[in-house]
Amino acid sequence: xxxxxxxxxxxxxxxxxxKTATFFTILFPLMFLSVFGALFKDxxxxxxxxxxxxxxxxxxxxxxDARGDLEQVLKIxxxxxxxxxxxxxxxxxxxAAVEQQGGKVIVHFSAADQVKAATVRGIMESIVQQxxxxxxxxxxxxxxxxxxxxxxxxxxxxxxxTPGLLGWAIASGATFGAALTLVSWRQKKILRRxxxxxxxxxxxxxxRVGVSIGIALLQSAxxxxxxxxxxxxxxxxxxxxxxxxxxVAGTLAxxxxxxxxxxxxxxxxxxxxxANLIVLPMAFLSGSFFPxxxxxxxxxxxxxxxxxxxxxxxxxxxxxRGQSPTATLPAIGILLGFTVVVTxxxxxxxxxxxx
Amino acid sequence: MVVRVHRMSTPTIEVSDLRKAYGEVKxxxxxxxxxxxxxxxxxxxxxxxxxxxxxxxxxxLREPDSGRIAVLGESPWPRNPKLLPRIGVQLQxxxxxxxxxxxxxxxxxxxxxxxxAKRADEWLAIxxxxxxxxxxxEKLSGGQQQRLSIACALAHDPDVVFLDEPTSGLDPxxxxxxxxxxxxxxxxxxxxxxxxxxxDEAESLCDxxxxxxxxxxxQSGPPAVLVRELDAPTRIAIESGTISLDAARALADGAEIxxxxxxxxxxxxxxxxxxxxxxxxxxxxxxxxxxxxxxxxFLNLTGREYRA
Numbered sequence: 001x002x003x004x005x006x007x008x009x010x011x012x013x014x015x016x017x018x019k020t021a022t023f024f025t026i027l028f029p030l031m032f033l034s035v036f037g038a039l040f041k042d043x044x045x046x047x048x049x050x051x052x053x054x055x056x057x058x059x060x061x062x063x064x065d066a067r068g069d070l071e072q073v074l075k076i077x078x079x080x081x082x083x084x085x086x087x088x089x090x091x092x093x094x095x096a097a098v099e100q101q102g103g104k105v106i107v108h109f110s111a112a113d114q115v116k117a118a119t120v121r122g123i124m125e126s127i128v129q130q131x132x133x134x135x136x137x138x139x140x141x142x143x144x145x146x147x148x149x150x151x152x153x154x155x156x157x158x159x160x161x162t163p164g165l166l167g168w169a170i171a172s173g174a175t176f177g178a179a180l181t182l183v184s185w186r187q188k189k190i191l192r193r194x195x196x197x198x199x200x201x202x203x204x205x206x207x208r209v210g211v212s213i214g215i216a217l218l219q220s221a222x223x224x225x226x227x228x229x230x231x232x233x234x235x236x237x238x239x240x241x242x243x244x245x246x247x248v249a250g251t252l253a254x255x256x257x258x259x260x261x262x263x264x265x266x267x268x269x270x271x272x273x274x275a276n277l278i279v280l281p282m283a284f285l286s287g288s289f290f291p292x293x294x295x296x297x298x299x300x301x302x303x304x305x306x307x308x309x310x311x312x313x314x315x316x317x318x319x320x321r322g323q324s325p326t327a328t329l330p331a332i333g334i335l336l337g338f339t340v341v342v343t344x345x346x347x348x349x350x351x352x353x354x355x
Numbered sequence: 356m357v358v359r360v361h362r363m364s365t366p367t368i369e370v371s372d373l374r375k376a377y378g379e380v381k382x383x384x385x386x387x388x389x390x391x392x393x394x395x396x397x398x399x400x401x402x403x404x405x406x407x408x409x410x411x412x413x414x415x416l417r418e419p420d421s422g423r424i425a426v427l428g429e430s431p432w433p434r435n436p437k438l439l440p441r442i443g444v445q446l447q448x449x450x451x452x453x454x455x456x457x458x459x460x461x462x463x464x465x466x467x468x469x470x471x472a473k474r475a476d477e478w479l480a481i482x483x484x485x486x487x488x489x490x491x492x493e494k495l496s497g498g499q500q501q502r503l504s505i506a507c508a509l510a511h512d513p514d515v516v517f518l519d520e521p522t523s524g525l526d527p528x529x530x531x532x533x534x535x536x537x538x539x540x541x542x543x544x545x546x547x548x549x550x551x552x553x554x555d556e557a558e559s560l561c562d563x564x565x566x567x568x569x570x571x572x573x574q575s576g577p578p579a580v581l582v583r584e585l586d587a588p589t590r591i592a593i594e595s596g597t598i599s600l601d602a603a604r605a606l607a608d609g610a611e612i613x614x615x616x617x618x619x620x621x622x623x624x625x626x627x628x629x630x631x632x633x634x635x636x637x638x639x640x641x642x643x644x645x646x647x648x649x650x651x652x653f654l655n656l657t658g659r660e661y662r663a
Contacts, residue, residue: 002466002467003467003469005466006462006463006466006467007467010455010459010463013454013455013459014452014454014455017454018453018454184453188448188451188453189446189448189450190450190451190452192416192446192450193444193446193450193464195416195434196415196416196439196442196444197439197464197467198436198439198440198467199467
């Protein structure tokens with residue numbers, strides 16, 4: 001027990017005093033959070049530029065409160081030069097140009113951007129309908145349409161980014177921690193020295209597991225804390241704390257990957273390269289950086305074989321999708337199974353010494 | 356009345372017909388020796404002689420191809436947790452935890468054996484590193500690192516201590532300094548096994564040495580006995596030109612005489628008459644008298660210069 005404690009302490013001090021390691025485990029993911037947070041801040045509402053040529057009664061007569069709603073989707077700029085407006089639409093600078101000739105509202109659009117053109121056409125059609133109804137004296141329509149997204153209203157980018165980036169940070173922290181400790185301890189003959197002391201291999205490994213779980217908890221606390229700041233605006237669902245067991249299982253899974261990388265590498269450089277080759281592509285393929293919803297089917301199938309996918313999805317489920325803690329059980333099972341298999345392989349390849 | 360039982364019958368270390376080959380190379384080729392309790396035993400030989408491999412097999416770090424090893428009556432291979440707390444090993448390359456201070460290093464190693472931090476700190480003082488305790492280990496000088504490494508190997512108070520080339524790469528003063536530490540360790544009753552490629556170190560420290568080359572022990576015994584048995588001539592040297600070569604031949608009948616323009620050297624097995632004759636003529640300018648050393652023993656055994 002004392003050797004477990006003192007080895008944990010030695011590892012933890014080694015980590016805290018290693019500026020590079022603390023940067024990559026704690027600050028680097030936070031930098032990603034800031035960068036992605038800024039990039040996707042307005043992704044929910046991207047406005048469409050529309051040019052209004054001359055006076056268009058249906059637009060000009062919209063009451064103030066409805067105008068506010070409209071300006072969330074359309075950015076209307078007034079101009080008097082039709083030719084210049086058409087040129088802008090052709091160049092793709094504006095989505096459409098709207099003019100009114102008597103009772104006819106004309107929408108000039110570019111066929112090059114079908115989506116934006118359809119948006120403008122749809123909105124203008126509804127405005128024209130509304131105008132017709134008003135002129136016909138209908139003030140309260142018999143039918144109204146209200147559209148609501150199925151996700152929580154707050155499912156902004158930060159909601160899926162936080163669990164995704166945190167999952168990646170935990171995965172790389174655990175993988176690099178285990179791989180580099182193993183290789184540099186072997187290279188610096190610390191493993192040989194430990195072999196000459198009565199300490200068991202179990203104590204060495206449990207010390208590493210304990211320290212890695214501690215680091216993962218620290219990463220999570222800092223990361224979630226920052227994401228909760230008003231600038232980022234993360235909103236956690238009620239069972240958010242249920243990410244802790246899944247995080248522990250994920251840490252174990254990636255520790256085992258790190259042990260395997262460390263077992264087959266002779267130098268810290270090689271171990272670091274192998275760990276990077278495993279963790280970075282996996283982060284992309286597991287939806288850590290962006291959702292896989294639009295990815296091709298084969299890629300989504302492939303991602304089901306990656307432990308990070310299960311870690312990230314499961315963390316999203318409890319942290320922001322409001323699922324109950326039991327929803328994480330299958331993923332915990334998968335990650336633990338993965339850990340057992342990979343640790344077994346690493347144990348078979350384990351060497352105390354270089355020579 | 357206390358009766359002290361001498362157990363000379365069971366040596367602390369027993370090695371018989373030890374062999375280890377790496378491919379075609381026979382690193383250790385039939386080595387046998389015994390080390391008694393409390394003895395300071397040296398294994399010496401040039402780099403690549405098989406010293407480290409022999410030591411590592413005794414420590415339990417390597418599996419011998421064949422042969423028998425008993426340390427304190429126990430077999431060191433496979434890893435023997437019963438034996439490990441009773442031996443202390445200082446590795447050739449000092450193994451320290453990354454980014455820990457000297458005090459944290461020794462406390463960590465001590466706690467692996469259940470030894471208190473207080474006792475660990477005492478060891479730091481014994482090797483004279485009390486003031487350096489809060490320095491990171493890489494800030495220590497080479498000699499200080501070696502002393503820390505030895506303290507880490509001894510913190511659990513082992514009965515048998517193995518030191519693999521503890522003074523290599525140290526400056527002469529740091530070496531002497533370390534010799535004092537090693538002598539103390541031995542005088543407190545511990546059995547010490549040391550490998551070295553410095554013959555003067557072995558001569559100064561060891562009760563008994565084994566000279567190794569090409570994986571075999573060529574000769575073993577107390578350094579003084581080995582030197583005496585060599586029956587090598589004593590070399591008397593004076594400054595060239597003090598007396599002429601002819602005068603030298605006249606006063607030293609039977610001695611081998613050589614003048615290289617710097618020194619006039621007599622090699623003789625009867626130094627007394629020559630020294631007396633030189634003194635009579637007042638021809639002692641730049642006198643040096645050098646008896647045979649382990650180096651001569653080595654040269655005689657291997658037929659070549661010692662390659663340290």
